[in-house]
Amino acid sequence: MHTSTLLILVLAFMSLAYYVGRKRAISTAGGVTRINTLHSLPVYYGLYAALWAGLPALLLMGLWAGFQDDILVALVKSELPATMLDGLSPGAASLLVNDIKNLASGAIVSRTPTPEMQLAADRYNLYNQFAVWAMWLAVSALALGGMAFAWLRTQPKMRARNRVESIFMAILVIFSSIAILTTLGIVLSVLFESMRFFQEVSPLEFFFGTLWSPQTALRADQIGASGAFGAVPLFTGTLMVSAIAMFVAVPIGLMSAIYLSEYAPRKVRAWAKPTLEVLAGVPTVVYGFFAALTVAPFIRELGMSMGLNVASESALAAGLVMGIMIIPFVSSLSEDVINAVPQAMRDGSYALGATQSETIRRVIIPAALPGIVGGILLAVSRAIGETMIVVMAAGLAANLTANPLESVTTVTVQIVTLLTGDQEFDSAKTMAAFALGLTLFVVTLTLNVIALHIVRKYREQYE
């Protein structure tokens, strides 16, 4: 008697309702020959009946499945002898409930069961069985009821198509709001945790302090656990790595986009474009160890041969590799934008005696510029949020430095280090990760909004 069986049953009801609804519509119209007296095609009457049979039943099923256990637990708990719950903390009480459930399902229990617990477990099982039966009955009844309702409502004048369409629209709205609500939920939870963090650490220190050392003392006498939360070194580190990345990605990406869209013969484009896009398919963790194991030592040796002191995990190495990762991003976005400039623009320029490079410089790039800028902003927000490469190649030391040869750390790296391993969830150290995450989120969101706005403006220009 599994719920999935019930789901199949409801689906069966829906198909049945579909056929019944269609038949009914045709018969109320007075036979197949008089279908044109129906407001909508018979299919819509079928769908209408199927939706009436299915939707309320499925809704009930969902609600039931969601709340059944809570209600049963509350019931079982209320029947426990009062002495058993007396003086138990909420945590201990839920542990007890868990044990009773485990006992009921025959799983391992964390204590020797008392007769009261055994009794409660038996009751739980009984209620559960009863509840499942009740759900089957209720859901089937609702499905049949819905079908009957649709059957009664079906008549030629009913606007079945309009109704079905508005229901489908409502379903689409619900699904799209799931995505929106999820985002909202994440934002709210991050915001909430950040508030808690800012109650312990002043925002002034966080945003303007230059010392980052998030180890809070577990014991009062611990040394070196000052717990300083000045995030400026993280921000500058992030900025430096991203700037180096953009320094690599923008020229290379833009040039290759111009070459591919304007100069490359068709044959070259056919293999060069996919090859470039392979770069985008390389997992970032691979870039990460490429940066840490190949590029960083190489830069270090190069620097040493020139008498420079290069850290083994330098901002330069991380930035360079991140730049390579972002190249396809910049190039494919710019290429799309350049291709979107209508051929008529090029023709107009050529017809005035302009060369190809003049046309590119004076017509195509200016026309595509807003879109290109938008693409670059998207790439920047990608760089700022990139984690794996910097975790492996940029280092952990929160240095406040402008020297790309030194090791720096970034916001994302710190979030990772703050949250990996066992953590208490109410220490300032852990909550600092949320504050960092919030900052990151706000910055990338702003960049994305600006970028999308620019790109959209640009698209409008040619529509």
Added chain:
Amino acid sequence: MSTTLDEMTVRTRATTSAELASGRESRETVGDVTSANPRMVCRHVDVFYGSTQAIKDVSLDIGKNEVVSMIGPSGCGKSTFLRCLNRMNDTIDGCRVTGSITLDGLDIYDKGLDPVPLRAQVGMVFQKPNPFPKSIYENVAYGPRILGLTNSKAELDDIIEGSLRKAGLWNEVKDRLDKPGTGLSGGQQQRLCIARTIAVSPEVILMDEPCSALDPIATAIIEELIDELRSNYSIAIVTHSMQQAARVSQRTAYFHLGDLIEVGETNQIFTNPKHKLTEDYITGRFG
């Protein structure tokens, strides 16, 4: 003019219905394709888009101080032929042009010839207005700038005002030269493109339906401009308006399904067409 008969001249030969149906063989042109004082000479021009042939063995001259109008039903290849004259077809993938086209005796499809200066000499106004997404001023200044026609801002300003005036747009835009050209109405854009083309003073001007979006007054201004330009330049104009062809051109060429059916003095074409297809078209019996 048509007394000197060269290889191209009048070959009266009834088109057989079998030929009409097959649509393969090119039809021979009726009338004199030559011009007494030619600037551009096209001989046996074929144009292919991939494997389909859009222009079939067309020969036509465009003379000095002459306006040649090209008429014919939609899709018959007027734009395609026009685009051959300044090698604009080079920009279309898979487009192939054979035959010979010369400008002042020089083969413009010669391997060694650079199409860039050619296009400065043979300007073109496109069927669809295509202003650059720049200001009105910059749209017109574009050509003179890249060709280095002016030495000072004042000279450039003069050229721009002159071109806009000739295109009949000056009064409408003189207060908003710095506004984007793409923000103009369709007809204004069309005139902006005309102004842009004449700003570089090309010697031959190709106009593809330059008045298709214009009201009668603006059309009259453009026709006046064409007449004025004729004293120095050569002009080929594609138009769907028979009246316009009659008003502005000295010679008229009638195209039909990629063939040049008939060429002649405009008067003669409109009053006394020799070919049945031409007659059908100008009397409105076509399709």
